Amino acid sequence: MTTPHGEASAPRGEASAPRGEAVSPFKQPKAVWAVAFACVISFMGIGLVDPILPALAESLHATPSQVSLLFSSYLIVTAVAMLFVGWFSSRFGAKRTLVIGLAVIVVFAALAGSTDSINGIVGFRAGWGLGNALFIATSLAVIVASASGGFAGAIILYETALGLGIAVGPLLGGELGAISWRGPFFGVAVLMAVALVATLVFVPSLPKPARPTSPVAPLRALRHRGLLTMGIMALLYNWGFFTMLGYAPYPMKLSAHQLGLVFTGWGLLVAAFSVFVAPRLQARYGTAPVLYANLLGLGIVMAVIAAGVASPTTVIVAVVVSGAFIGINNTLTTQAVMLVSPVERPVASSAYGFLRFIGGGLAPYVAGKLADATDLSVPFYVGAATFVLAIPVLASGHGLLRKAEQHTPGPEPVEPSLTAVGAPVPADVPPVIVAVGAHDRAEAIVDAAARIARDSGSPLEVVHVQQTAVVEEQAVDVESSDGAKAAVTAHLDRLAAAGVAASGRILTSVGDHAAAGRALARHAADVHARVVAVGRSPRGPVAQFTDGSFTTALAHTAECTVVLVDAEHTPRPLTEDSLAELRGSGI
Structure with a gap:
């Protein structure tokens, strides 16, 4: 994703690495690791229970249809709670919502393990579902908001937690279930209690939204x-x-x-x-x-x-x-x-x-x-x-x-997928587009693109991609619309002070970094851009493999020339050969 945070530029809140050195996606603050650990346990949830279903039916003298109700109670309560968690989180804050969700899961998982009847488990799983709704509605947003190493690394960490939880959950459930059907329930309670303590200690309070979400907004x-x-x-x-x-x-x-x-x-x-x-x-x-x-x-x-x-x-x-x-x-x-x-x-x-x-x-x-x-x-x-x-x-x-x-x-x-910022670009002149983010090399990238625009007699358009990241069944905006607009406006104001005319655009994209690259390529085609200029990225090969490459997607789908700009070197077009060369250096 380019921008807010992309390949063409470093993510918001992400310090630029020394030239040629990639930033590790796992270099994150303790707050991110604490929530990621809780995510692993949460993702274990369903898989942890599956291996003990026949044992539950046998031990508690229940039919499969009675045992299946532990899924129904859990999921139906989760469904109803999903209608209100947005309102609750916007009113009480993301951290408090996360903590309450974890605490509820700890209590009801322990109660499910201590009961002696299938009806008791079904009932306590309903309470577990309430905690689950509070947790899943805020966990990804808290990880992204707490990530000081860039949201891209936080997303990769969340994906890692997802994979680990889904894969290890059934394995742990099988091992604990082989000892007793109560084992998986008590296992979740203990692990979530550890995650609860870590969240309380390491996750800072996060700002509430400017305006609370209406409790009926999802139904509307x-x-x-x-x-x-x-x-x-x-x-x-x-x-x-x-x-x-x-x-x-x-x-x-x-x-x-x-x-x-x-x-x-x-x-x-x-x-x-x-x-x-x-x-x-x-x-x-x-x-x-x-x-x-x-x-x-x-x-x-x-x-x-x-x-x-x-x-x-x-x-x-x-x-x-x-x-x-x-x-x-x-x-x-x-x-x-x-x-x-x-x-x-x-x-x-x-x-x-x-x-x-x-x-x-x-x-x-x-x-x-x-x-x-x-x-x-x-x-x-x-x-x-x-x-x-x-x-x-x-x-x-x-x-x-x-x-x-x-x-x-x-x-x-x-x-809206396209928002104009500042004066519009003349429709009859192909522009030079520069993709930017909020990082310490952004000004140099914009200045280099401005020189390309001046030399080619083209207007300059500063474009920022505002991304919605999607990980399995969760989605989160990685920055606010106001933050995206501020990033573009700051460049336009600086250019105007230097006597350089430019306009700005904010694009929205849903998906990974590659999806953001394709979104920018479509926009470039729509405005018949002469050149799209991008900068170097601190994202390494691991991040690109996991979350896609903005630069590669842009170069492969753009109809115009794509150039890599660097304040210290002459801009050069990105070809298949140069892309292969740059992939190894973190572009």
Whole structure:
């Protein structure tokens, strides 16, 4: 992402590294590490419980449909709470919301482990769901706000926590569950208590929003067709997803330890395909086409489970394979919601979270009733049908999603993707665009681009990309609109004082750094730019592999010349050869 923070420039709050030296994404303050640790435990949540489902049914003399209610109570309470967490966080602050969420999880996880009845576990899991809603609504935002090493590094750390939690959760759940079904519950309580203490000690108080969010804002947001359509699609997807999680362990006929290994393999694919594969497929084929194919793939996998429910091997293989599809779907569904949303990101996240968790919560309950009335294959066939039914629902909003991706006007207003700052660029003269961020080399980059504009007789346009980062099912704005405008205005004021005429633009982008590069390339094509100038980035190869390369995406998709500017050297065009050379040095 270029700017606020991108490849073309260092991220907001990110100190520039010495030339040629990359900033480590893991060089973060203790506050970020404290919340990241809590994220690992949170992401363990569902996978931690899956390996003990058969043991719970046997030990507590419960049917699978009764055990499935621990998913339903947890997710339905999470869904309802999602409607209010935005209001709560905006009123009481992100840190206080995070602390309360962690404390609630600690208490109810311990109570779930101490009860002797399935109804007690179901009830205490409901309380756990309340804590989960408070935590997931604020954790990513707190990590980004607390990151002194740049938000890009914080996002990578969050992605690492996600992958570790999803992969290790089932493994730890299997190990603890092999000792006792109570083990995973007490394990979560202890680990979350450690995270709670670390959060209290290391995470500073964070400023509240200028104005609190209305508690009814998420429901009002669902009046917008695009958000409602993507939310219903997510509801159907989560219906199938949690049907599989709630009932697939039973036909596998495995011990808790063995189930832990199976779901660890599943979790590794979820994490890998969510972080690494989904953005690359989206870049090549577009959000909607990938989601169509992915939902169909999930429908086929679920149908295989249903048809082969009597074969443990078939179920095991199908469940593990489903992790790849689920990872892709989690990321791209969230991106689709953010692309079409006409409201603020926190409100959109709450509305989307409400619908998707409702689907996840109702599915295990309905699946249990179906299994009791018929046989175990029927819930999986219904789950397969919900995956397939999500395709026409998504198709009904295809035009909105395509227009949002291409930043073209549509019949329904969406959040502006292009904001002018200062005087407009003359429409009849191709401009020189310089992509900038808030870091200590930005002025030199702008000055170098100004010389290119002067020598070519072109107007100068200062562009800043304001990014919404998406990690699996979470999304967060990495800076405020006011912060983005201030970054551009500061450059325009300085240029004006030096007698250099320039205009400014703020672009919005949803996704990784590469998505921001493509957004800038589209804008450059729209204004028929003569040149796009970018600066060096302190992001190293690890960050580029994880979060995409802004410079590479820009150079590959821009229709005009892209040059690397440096205050101490002559600007040079970026070719395939020079890009290969620069990748090794952190561009």
